[in-house]
Amino acid sequence: MGAFGVGGRGPIMTRRRLLGSAAGVAGIGLAGAAVTRAQDGPGSSGRSPLLFHSPDLEPYVDELPRPPVLTGETIDLAARTGSHRFHRDLPTAMTLGYGASGYLGPTIEARSGVRTTLTFRNEITAHPHAADIDTSLHGPTEETRTRVPTSLHLHGGVTEPASDGHPELISLPCQGNVHHFDNRQDATGLWYHDHAMPITRLNVHGGLAGGYLLRDRWDTGRADNPLGLPAGEYELPLILQEKIMNADGSASMRSTPIVPQGHWEGGAVGDVGVVNGKIWPTAEVARGLYRLRMVNAASFSNWMLHLSKPLPMWVIGMEGGLLPGPAKVDRFRLAPGERADVLVDFSALAPGETVELLNTEPAAPQAAQIGAVHLPTLMRFRATSARGHTGAVPDTLRGGSGQPAALAPLARPSAVRTVSLSQPGDLRIPPSMMSLNNLRWTTSQIEMPRQGSFEMWNIVNATPDPHAIHIHLVHFRVLSRQAIDTLAMCLHQPQPPTGIKWTPDPDPFVVGPVRSPEPWESGMKDTVICDPNSVTRVLVHFPTADELGFDPDATFPSAVSLAGDLGGTGHAATGHDAGDGGGHGVDDDAAAHGTAPVIDRMGGDHVGSIAPPGAHHRSDTLRGYVWHCHILDHEDHDMMLPYRTVT
Numbered sequence: 001m002g003a004f005g006v007g008g009r010g011p012i013m014t015r016r017r018l019l020g021s022a023a024g025v026a027g028i029g030l031a032g033a034a035v036t037r038a039q040d041g042p043g044s045s046g047r048s049p050l051l052f053h054s055p056d057l058e059p060y061v062d063e064l065p066r067p068p069v070l071t072g073e074t075i076d077l078a079a080r081t082g083s084h085r086f087h088r089d090l091p092t093a094m095t096l097g098y099g100a101s102g103y104l105g106p107t108i109e110a111r112s113g114v115r116t117t118l119t120f121r122n123e124i125t126a127h128p129h130a131a132d133i134d135t136s137l138h139g140p141t142e143e144t145r146t147r148v149p150t151s152l153h154l155h156g157g158v159t160e161p162a163s164d165g166h167p168e169l170i171s172l173p174c175q176g177n178v179h180h181f182d183n184r185q186d187a188t189g190l191w192y193h194d195h196a197m198p199i200t201r202l203n204v205h206g207g208l209a210g211g212y213l214l215r216d217r218w219d220t221g222r223a224d225n226p227l228g229l230p231a232g233e234y235e236l237p238l239i240l241q242e243k244i245m246n247a248d249g250s251a252s253m254r255s256t257p258i259v260p261q262g263h264w265e266g267g268a269v270g271d272v273g274v275v276n277g278k279i280w281p282t283a284e285v286a287r288g289l290y291r292l293r294m295v296n297a298a299s300f301s302n303w304m305l306h307l308s309k310p311l312p313m314w315v316i317g318m319e320g321g322l323l324p325g326p327a328k329v330d331r332f333r334l335a336p337g338e339r340a341d342v343l344v345d346f347s348a349l350a351p352g353e354t355v356e357l358l359n360t361e362p363a364a365p366q367a368a369q370i371g372a373v374h375l376p377t378l379m380r381f382r383a384t385s386a387r388g389h390t391g392a393v394p395d396t397l398r399g400g401s402g403q404p405a406a407l408a409p410l411a412r413p414s415a416v417r418t419v420s421l422s423q424p425g426d427l428r429i430p431p432s433m434m435s436l437n438n439l440r441w442t443t444s445q446i447e448m449p450r451q452g453s454f455e456m457w458n459i460v461n462a463t464p465d466p467h468a469i470h471i472h473l474v475h476f477r478v479l480s481r482q483a484i485d486t487l488a489m490c491l492h493q494p495q496p497p498t499g500i501k502w503t504p505d506p507d508p509f510v511v512g513p514v515r516s517p518e519p520w521e522s523g524m525k526d527t528v529i530c531d532p533n534s535v536t537r538v539l540v541h542f543p544t545a546d547e548l549g550f551d552p553d554a555t556f557p558s559a560v561s562l563a564g565d566l567g568g569t570g571h572a573a574t575g576h577d578a579g580d581g582g583g584h585g586v587d588d589d590a591a592a593h594g595t596a597p598v599i600d601r602m603g604g605d606h607v608g609s610i611a612p613p614g615a616h617h618r619s620d621t622l623r624g625y626v627w628h629c630h631i632l633d634h635e636d637h638d639m640m641l642p643y644r645t646v647t
Helices: 200-206 486-492 588-592 632-636
Strands: 074-084 093-098 107-111 116-123 152-155 176-181 188-194 209-215 235-245 272-275 282-287 289-296 303-307 313-318 321-328 331-334 339-345 354-359 377-387 415-422 454-461 467-471 476-484 510-515 527-530 534-541 555-557 598-600 607-609 621-623 625-629 640-643
Touching (some): 188 289, 188 339, 209 235, 272 377
Parallel strands (some): 107 209, 235 289
Antiparallel strands (some): 116 176, 152 188, 354 377, 476 510, 476 534, 598 607, 625 640
């Protein structure tokens, strides 16, 4: 992997260089290095010297805030610089937020089949992570530190291309965009967050995220809902995050002194849990059934969540809506970008008794090699003397009287598509990076599934870490997972230099049994955990324009639509780094030196010159969607690719 910076910055040691894998196969980390391991608890003293650590903070002293709620068919929402206090014993610090919130944003409630028109504005005046912007990546310049780009994305929304929050359809300060969310999908828990390239990790970590609850005639959100689910005060939105805090009250983007500030790091395990903007908060709950609407809004970590006491718990929905029936569990796994709709019965608790929401998933292997450990706890629930929701948990959630339709049977795929996740080891491409199909964002070699088709995607993870893969626009069913012998696969199908497509066939190298989806994965999903050294198979339906009510392959202007009203320049500035050029024969080396020709990487409608890293160009039109890893650092560099659905 590359160990050098770009733009004349000279050699640097990045965390991914230190922990990198040869051609994305096996971690070459600090084998045999003696590091001090942190203990499994808040405020512990055993800490790795290779990591930054939060100050000791007492857990469970702040009450869980409830985000404000916005409803209606027209909504105005601005991204702003604000301030926020994460913990009772920390000072207030600069953050980002949506609307009047100093941090995060309001919960938007919408109705299935009723269009929401959201007018978004970028009113950011300063960025809490301005010093962390890496200007060697494709797009940012020194000016980006004070003129921060944004792009609002409704994660999980079945959304027309112009409103989806394309990473290159950015709004600078005093610009904005009008988003049309048709909400033509089942009731579910969505969320909205920033998606600007390549600073998504910085904007979301700064606070640009919020919940979006979609209701329908069965799952109404009212106490008299036909499904009998807890509602009102017994439905709790929980935006779950992890952070490393500084003593001045600010949240750190950095996890290790190995990587200098201003350089992309690759992701970090937090050592404090943050829920709805508070560190290790406590929520008072009546003794009854609660509906917890969870979002893993962390930048990096998967969590295996469970309760500290054996209370009854059911997962009733994931990203695509309700499951066929409640899945009774004692724990469940949640990756960045995934949502879980969970029922917990607190009725057995005595008044004043407490129970914690805990995590047991270890830190990802490459982070663990420098001493990172899992985040052990996120929050506490404390029972009051009041009696809560006493209705029964329904036996089924779909297909019955007063319930949404049953899920369709699994279709036979019309095509099988293999894609890969890797950590390229090409020393010619600085700095270290992550990749899909061994390509960079600027490739022309994009996936182009046909509208109306059902495809089985074999997602081959040739890295030692798990990745959470999210595909915009569509929903899918998880079919199976199976371990692979990555070393043997790469010996027989070697990974070429970055920029040459690499989608190795995993089937000759599978080892061990086929693993079925987890019980909580039995419904529709938009994000899936791809385990290390494994193939994950999903069945994806790519809908037609008639099914959607809009053309999913329509072009749309790259100009931001509100620029004139807000005094902006009239166009979002977009920039790219050196690309591989793919089928257009653009050479990486030529692109890196700014000599590559103009390419048409989006099939005739997204045209721009290949420019050196950090340079800007503007395309008149965009089209298509993206798929990417939802570890936000990976998405930013370069584990994200465009795709189109064609007729």
